[in-house]
Amino acid sequence: MIFLLEYQSIFYIIEITIMNIVAKPKILLIDDDELILESFQSCFESLGYEADCESNPEKALERIKSNEYDLIFLDLKMEPIDGYFVLSEIKKTNPFTTVIIISGFGEFDDAIEAVEKGAYHIIKKPIDFKDLQFFTKKAWEFHLIKTELRKLKQELGEKSVHSNKFITKNPELLKTLELLKEIAQSDIPVLLRGESGTGKELLAEMIHEASHRREYPLIKINFASIPEDFLESELFGYTQGVFPEATQDKLGKLELADGGTIFLDGIGEISTSFQAKLLQVLQTKEFEPLGQFKTKKIDVRIISAININIEEAIKEKSFREDLYYSLKGVEFEIPPLRDRVEDIPLLVEFFIQKFKNPDLDVKISQEAMQLLKTYRWSGNVRELQNVIHRAVVLTKNGLITSKQLPLEIQNRNIHNEELVSLEELEKTHIKKVLQKTSDYKEASRILGIDLTTLWRKRKKYQID
Ligand SMILES: Nc1ncnc2c1ncn2[C@@H]1O[C@H](COP(=O)(O)OP(=O)(O)OP(=O)(O)O)[C@@H](O)[C@H]1O
Ligand SMILES: [Mg+2]
Numbered sequence: 001m002i003f004l005l006e007y008q009s010i011f012y013i014i015e016i017t018i019m020n021i022v023a024k025p026k027i028l029l030i031d032d033d034e035l036i037l038e039s040f041q042s043c044f045e046s047l048g049y050e051a052d053c054e055s056n057p058e059k060a061l062e063r064i065k066s067n068e069y070d071l072i073f074l075d076l077k078m079e080p081i082d083g084y085f086v087l088s089e090i091k092k093t094n095p096f097t098t099v100i101i102i103s104g105f106g107e108f109d110d111a112i113e114a115v116e117k118g119a120y121h122i123i124k125k126p127i128d129f130k131d132l133q134f135f136t137k138k139a140w141e142f143h144l145i146k147t148e149l150r151k152l153k154q155e156l157g158e159k160s161v162h163s164n165k166f167i168t169k170n171p172e173l174l175k176t177l178e179l180l181k182e183i184a185q186s187d188i189p190v191l192l193r194g195e196s197g198t199g200k201e202l203l204a205e206m207i208h209e210a211s212h213r214r215e216y217p218l219i220k221i222n223f224a225s226i227p228e229d230f231l232e233s234e235l236f237g238y239t240q241g242v243f244p245e246a247t248q249d250k251l252g253k254l255e256l257a258d259g260g261t262i263f264l265d266g267i268g269e270i271s272t273s274f275q276a277k278l279l280q281v282l283q284t285k286e287f288e289p290l291g292q293f294k295t296k297k298i299d300v301r302i303i304s305a306i307n308i309n310i311e312e313a314i315k316e317k318s319f320r321e322d323l324y325y326s327l328k329g330v331e332f333e334i335p336p337l338r339d340r341v342e343d344i345p346l347l348v349e350f351f352i353q354k355f356k357n358p359d360l361d362v363k364i365s366q367e368a369m370q371l372l373k374t375y376r377w378s379g380n381v382r383e384l385q386n387v388i389h390r391a392v393v394l395t396k397n398g399l400i401t402s403k404q405l406p407l408e409i410q411n412r413n414i415h416n417e418e419l420v421s422l423e424e425l426e427k428t429h430i431k432k433v434l435q436k437t438s439d440y441k442e443a444s445r446i447l448g449i450d451l452t453t454l455w456r457k458r459k460k461y462q463i464d
Helices: 002-006 010-022 034-046 057-066 083-093 108-116 129-159 171-184 200-209 228-236 272-284 310-315 321-327 343-355 366-374 380-394 412-419 422-436 440-447 451-460
Strands: 026-030 050-054 071-075 098-103 121-124 190-193 218-222 261-265 301-306 330-333
Touching: 026 034, 026 057, 034 050, 034 129, 050 057, 057 083, 071 083, 071 129, 083 098, 083 108, 098 108, 098 129, 108 121, 121 129, 171 200, 171 330, 190 200, 200 218, 200 261, 200 301, 228 272, 272 321, 310 321, 343 366, 343 380, 366 380, 422 440, 422 451, 440 451
Parallel strands: 026 050, 026 071, 071 098, 098 121, 190 301, 190 330, 218 261, 261 301
Antiparallel strands: none
């Protein structure tokens, strides 16, 4: 019931009604009191539900390991192991099971502690048959909604996940990847730094995929693309009617990410006043959806990305130092592509394979590769990816040459020549003419110098 109030959307209610007709819960009842087992069992039967019963908690643990229960009704005071221990084992083996605590007289405080440790609700003994029927139905509804919500969140997260391969042979980046694997399992916040297109989002996806949170969604929010006025509603969500456009309840990205990871992209773009709000959420892991005067607690891992010079922003007071420290549990800097030229051939090959027709073989000429290796790549890997995609589409005979590269890359040689000294230019030109002519006489004629001058210059520039 409580849950229905929280998620009032018609979608869920219809979904649940349909599921209720067809699905039945898999129930386990654990209590060392045989009378309780009997009375609960007959209540479940009256609802058409089947339940396994266990009076021995050790045997119950075995059942939990080999079965996936939807609902577990659990007594707290048992021998030789108590309900708390059983609860912690359930949370480890099947965290999605809905656990209901059966609490005896005087055990209510303990039962509340169990709820804080992840149980859904408490039933006080003795319980009326009708109340138990009602409660069991509600717990089943809760379980169905929770399962549905989890699936929905997962789909949302999956939509944005793309190829999770970070191609590199740069020693610094290889070390970073190793370290990322190690910290992925922890909940430590990660701050990714690097120019645009260096692969920050790709790394965020890899961290999430390597973490224990991978079954839950990775939710991304790009601060650079959302106007400041909408940030709160995007992150925190809202209830219907709280502002004119709020025609229905909306879950915020923080809540959608619950259990998973939230990727705060372009964190350098937000105002200092929003930075303060964000800092508070990060520290308390609590927030209030707009229009709901109720705090929600979330369990999320934070990964953020920034492509501004944060040290300077802190000095200029446009970025809060405390927020920076809160985001950078660990910090990784991805070097720009021009500083790791050794990665260019690998990435080129990777993108050719990605974009080419699987039935065709596509290669790249040495001259084109040379141009790619010397280009500045201000858009980094994203720009290289686009260039290769375009070249693969344009190539006709399966060979990418300089002609299939954009003009600014083709003209790279001309730009280079413009920047060299006159001597260098003379040397290259003489070499070029000698290569294209059959003898020194012809070359000297084209160059407009006599044979002796050509001989002297060949000696000076060591041209054979
Ligand atoms: N090392 C890599 N191997 C393979 N693909 C890569 C690599 N680095 C980046 N990419 C690809 O390049 C594109 C840009 O990367 P990404 O979106 O992760 O960059 P970013 O650092 O988040 O950029 P921005 O700051 O502009 O948001 C993506 O398609 C990504 O898959
Ligand atoms: Mg990005």
